[in-house]
Amino acid sequence: MEKEIFHHPKAKIQDYVPVVGRSTIEELRALAERLSGKVIQNINSTFTGGGVAEILTRMVPLLNQLGVDARWTTIKGNEEFFGVTKKFHNSLHGRKEHISSEDLSLFLEVNKKNVGELIFDGDIIFVHDPQPVALISEKKRFGEKWIWRCHIDVSNPDKRVWEFVRNFVAEYDAAVFSAPNFTQQLPIRQFLISPSIDPLSDKNKELPSEVIDSVFDKYGLDKDKPIIAQISRFDYLKDPLGVIQAFEMVRKSIDCQLILAGGTATDDPESEKVLDEVRERVSGNPDIHILLIPPESDIEINALQRAATVILQKSIKEGFGLTVTEALWKGKPVVASAVGGIQLQVKNKFTGLLCHSIEGAAYAIKRLLSNPEYADWLGKNAREHVRQNFLITRHLKDYLLLFISLYYPSDVIYL
Amino acid sequence: MIEWLTKNWLSITVPAVVFLSFFVVAIWARRTVCNYLNELLSKIKWEGREIFLQRIRLSFFQWCLILGAYAAIQVSILSPYGKALTGKILGSIFVISLTWAIINLAEKLLKIYLNKIKALSLLPTNLIINAVRITFVVVGVLILLDIWLIPTTPLVLVLTIGLLVIILASRDEILNIFSGFELARGSLIKIGDYVKLESGEEGYVSNITLRNIQIKSSDDRTILVPNSKFTKTTITTYRKPLKKAIQPFRFYTQLHIKELTGLKARNLSELVSILKDVPDSVVYYHTHHFVEEYQYLTPQPANEFALWVSDVIGDEILAEKLSNIDTFEFSTIGELRERVIAVINEELSTRGDGRTAFEGREFHFIKSVSVILPTPYVAHDLREFVEVLRKVSIDSLYFHIFESRLRLHRGVNDFSIWLQDCLDERDLADKIAVLDPYNYTLEGLRFVIIQLIEERIK
Numbered sequence: 001m002e003k004e005i006f007h008h009p010k011a012k013i014q015d016y017v018p019v020v021g022r023s024t025i026e027e028l029r030a031l032a033e034r035l036s037g038k039v040i041q042n043i044n045s046t047f048t049g050g051g052v053a054e055i056l057t058r059m060v061p062l063l064n065q066l067g068v069d070a071r072w073t074t075i076k077g078n079e080e081f082f083g084v085t086k087k088f089h090n091s092l093h094g095r096k097e098h099i100s101s102e103d104l105s106l107f108l109e110v111n112k113k114n115v116g117e118l119i120f121d122g123d124i125i126f127v128h129d130p131q132p133v134a135l136i137s138e139k140k141r142f143g144e145k146w147i148w149r150c151h152i153d154v155s156n157p158d159k160r161v162w163e164f165v166r167n168f169v170a171e172y173d174a175a176v177f178s179a180p181n182f183t184q185q186l187p188i189r190q191f192l193i194s195p196s197i198d199p200l201s202d203k204n205k206e207l208p209s210e211v212i213d214s215v216f217d218k219y220g221l222d223k224d225k226p227i228i229a230q231i232s233r234f235d236y237l238k239d240p241l242g243v244i245q246a247f248e249m250v251r252k253s254i255d256c257q258l259i260l261a262g263g264t265a266t267d268d269p270e271s272e273k274v275l276d277e278v279r280e281r282v283s284g285n286p287d288i289h290i291l292l293i294p295p296e297s298d299i300e301i302n303a304l305q306r307a308a309t310v311i312l313q314k315s316i317k318e319g320f321g322l323t324v325t326e327a328l329w330k331g332k333p334v335v336a337s338a339v340g341g342i343q344l345q346v347k348n349k350f351t352g353l354l355c356h357s358i359e360g361a362a363y364a365i366k367r368l369l370s371n372p373e374y375a376d377w378l379g380k381n382a383r384e385h386v387r388q389n390f391l392i393t394r395h396l397k398d399y400l401l402l403f404i405s406l407y408y409p410s411d412v413i414y415l
Numbered sequence: 416m417i418e419w420l421t422k423n424w425l426s427i428t429v430p431a432v433v434f435l436s437f438f439v440v441a442i443w444a445r446r447t448v449c450n451y452l453n454e455l456l457s458k459i460k461w462e463g464r465e466i467f468l469q470r471i472r473l474s475f476f477q478w479c480l481i482l483g484a485y486a487a488i489q490v491s492i493l494s495p496y497g498k499a500l501t502g503k504i505l506g507s508i509f510v511i512s513l514t515w516a517i518i519n520l521a522e523k524l525l526k527i528y529l530n531k532i533k534a535l536s537l538l539p540t541n542l543i544i545n546a547v548r549i550t551f552v553v554v555g556v557l558i559l560l561d562i563w564l565i566p567t568t569p570l571v572l573v574l575t576i577g578l579l580v581i582i583l584a585s586r587d588e589i590l591n592i593f594s595g596f597e598l599a600r601g602s603l604i605k606i607g608d609y610v611k612l613e614s615g616e617e618g619y620v621s622n623i624t625l626r627n628i629q630i631k632s633s634d635d636r637t638i639l640v641p642n643s644k645f646t647k648t649t650i651t652t653y654r655k656p657l658k659k660a661i662q663p664f665r666f667y668t669q670l671h672i673k674e675l676t677g678l679k680a681r682n683l684s685e686l687v688s689i690l691k692d693v694p695d696s697v698v699y700y701h702t703h704h705f706v707e708e709y710q711y712l713t714p715q716p717a718n719e720f721a722l723w724v725s726d727v728i729g730d731e732i733l734a735e736k737l738s739n740i741d742t743f744e745f746s747t748i749g750e751l752r753e754r755v756i757a758v759i760n761e762e763l764s765t766r767g768d769g770r771t772a773f774e775g776r777e778f779h780f781i782k783s784v785s786v787i788l789p790t791p792y793v794a795h796d797l798r799e800f801v802e803v804l805r806k807v808s809i810d811s812l813y814f815h816i817f818e819s820r821l822r823l824h825r826g827v828n829d830f831s832i833w834l835q836d837c838l839d840e841r842d843l844a845d846k847i848a849v850l851d852p853y854n855y856t857l858e859g860l861r862f863v864i865i866q867l868i869e870e871r872i873k
Contacts, residue, residue: 021808022806023806023807023808023810023811024808026790026791026808027668027670027790027808027810030668030788030790031670031786031788034788155775177675180675180679180779180781181775181776181777181779183675183677185677186677189674190674190675190677191672191673191674191675192672192673192674192675192781193672193673338776339775340775343776347709347722348726350709350712354726381711381712384710384711385708385709385711388707388708388709388710388711389708397670398672401670401671401672401784401786402672404786405672405674405784405786411694411695411696411782411783411784411785412696412784412785412787413784413785413786413787414787414788415786415787415788415789
């Protein structure tokens with residue numbers, strides 16, 4: 001199944017020049033030229049929904065604009081198959097799931113069926129996540145290079161599932177992970193490519209002050225009080241109760257308000273429970289605002305982040321933590337737990353403050369609220385840090401370099 | 416015949432006498448007028464004098480003869496119709512002669528004056544002369560038509576409309592041409608000047624034509640700027656001629672991707688043990704990638720070993736010692752690696768291994784894979800060099816300053832090598848070579864180098 005039209009927001013590669021500079025775009029074009037004649041075929045499981053589809057929706061058209069023949073194909077599978085891959089996903093994340101041998105057979109069967117139906121027309125076959133991982137059986141027949149892109153944290157996987165997936169991954173020419181501590185030992189080359197945000201998307205673009213004001217009015221927020229905000233889905237792993245405790249410690253000495261904003265995941269029955277617990281915990285406290293944000297509210301989330309004085313991400317466990325990237329890009333001082341990919345983004349005392357406990361979070365928030373100049377300095381660094389390392393243009397550059405480097409074994413490549 | 420002459424001798428003689436009288440007067444008048452004009456023009460030293468007098472001498476005589484013929488006919492016995500007809504013919508001959516004389520004179524005078532204008536190449540001499548010829552021919556034809564009583568109003572109208580259409584259709588071109596005259600007249604620019612336009616385009620002026628200015632940019636593009644645009648925009652001109660390099664400087668850029676080695680250390684012993692065997696590209700990555708990753712910070716964080724020891728192991732003393740390793744002192748990665756290992760070993764021998772990192776906070780050894788590719792930018796002299804330096808990416812700057820010096824074993828940065836070897840700019844080369852790049856942000860470093868070069872070419 002080939003996707004013909006990409007419903008990407010109107011962003012053109014040239015639109016990024018004011019954000020990252022002309023020379024960066026020139027370099028992307030120069031790299032893209034080196035891939036002339038090569039077809040990059042991305043394969044994943046869906047065109048819509050989920051982080052991978054969102055990234056490809058933006059990346060593929062931009063690669064095309066740079067002159068790279070990038071294509072995007074999806075595998076087909078029934079509900080049962082995706083039920084199994086969902087269990088794979090959870091297991092690889094370390095959650096206990098019952099996976100039967102029938103499940104494994106179904107996984108292999110659907111992959112095999114897709115082998116027969118798919119048209120492999122890429123020189124570089126770029127397979128995303130575990131669902132299509134078994135397509136590697138066609139390596140000898142199609143493509144010059146095969147890459148497996150792992151978008152999930154496989155540092156503590158269910159061993160049985162990982163062994164099953166690993167057997168396929170080991171056949172690829174290279175694997176790509178988002179953070180060093182998301183990886184596993186593999187006999188193939190492994191590259192590190194962090195995710196990115198799109199500075200021109202609704203969630204990250206500049207907003208007029210009227211839009212921000214309208215969000216203040218909508219949720220009855222006090223414009224004159226500093227705002228501490230955690231914008232994340234309602235999940236125990238995001239430690240919303242810890243956030244409330246930290247806020248209460250801060251509130252004893254500094255007049256401020258807390259916003260806990262986020263959605264509930266439809267595939268996570270626990271999230272409703274978390275939301276209820278949070279609501280019960282804060283009832284009667286006028287300085288704490290619990291906002292249930294509906295899906296597709298990117299502009300509202302953007303406005304809330306921009307309205308905040310300090311942004312908090314007190315996760316107990318975290319993937320890469322793109323909500324942190326979004327906050328850093330908005331030049332906000334961030335207090336975040338030293339977990340997962342957050343450590344790549346928040347360099348303690350340079351681009352934000354890291355914490356390891358509720359007390360640590362409270363102390364860091366107080367430091368920032370009482371030292372606005374320091375908070376401002378951190379915020380400015382944070383924005384530059386994201387500009388340099390976590391924007392979609394850097395992501396494009398890494399992909400282009402990845403494709404090129406597969407054809408060269410050395411550490412220094414002259415083109 | 417004799418009988419006819421005897422009867423009409425008076426009717427023949429009078430016009431002949433009148434004509435001959437005009438002939439004599441013409442010879443006398445031509446000499447007198449020419450002498451007078453000669454004297455007059457000699458006083459004002461006009462360079463067109465000879466051409467003017469030669470033309471007047473010839474034409475004046477012709478016009479006197481035409482006048483003589485006209486007078487002779489008027490006193491002749493021809494019928495009124497015959498007189499009117501011959502009058503028109505003579506008038507037409509006069510107009511043709513006058514037109515011819517004016518065209519001839521104008522052509523020769525224009526050649527003199529156009530040759531005197533500085534930017535001759537800019538001016539299309541033939542085009543101007545042809546335009547003058549056509550103008551006078553058109554005027555002459557209109558007068559002739561008027562003499563023969565042919566209505567000229569429709570023709571004048573058609574010509575006017577045609578002219579307006581041409582002007583409207585080529586108004587940009589006309590603007591360019593007028594701007595070209597302005598450029599030719601003034602001393603705004605000349606071929607060989609280095610110009611920088613408001614739009615950011617820059618380079619050496621390689622040609623000036625009537626329609627545009629051609630600029631050769633440092634990335635080897637030819638930029639055509641319409642004259643009208645050029646005269647309206649703000650330009651900076653650097654006129655001082657600069658010494659050309661023996662070899663031009665080609666700017667390269669370096670982009671890197673991170674490759675995981677799969678190796679990780681949980682404590683100091685493991686850190687040292689792994690560090691001994693990893694490739695240079697790993698040591699290079701952990702001692703340099705912050706230069707780009709944190710290029711906005713000054714002072715930048717120290718190397719990643721120091722950061723990890725401080726943040727994860729919590730050994731601030733060792734972290735300080737590692738931070739204090741001056742990367743600029745080393746000319747090879749091997750020496751730098753030995754120094755890092757020695758500092759950690761010293762600590763291990765006195766205070767032991769210390770804390771072990773929590774799961775997820777281990778030190779991951781990462782390799783930097785560099786892709787080096789040429790940019791379109793080339794500099795032939797210091798002016799071009801400084802202007803390119805303003806616009807290349809920080810990756811390019813990083814490559815020529817850091818990567819070449821240490822990882823590619825050149826010992827000194829590329830800029831200093833080129834300045835010394837190809838431009839014989841020893842002082843400038845030394846000033847850049849002694850800058851410790853680790854003490855600047857990349858943008859800060861760019862600024863300092865630009866200042867040093869600007870100072871030199873001022």
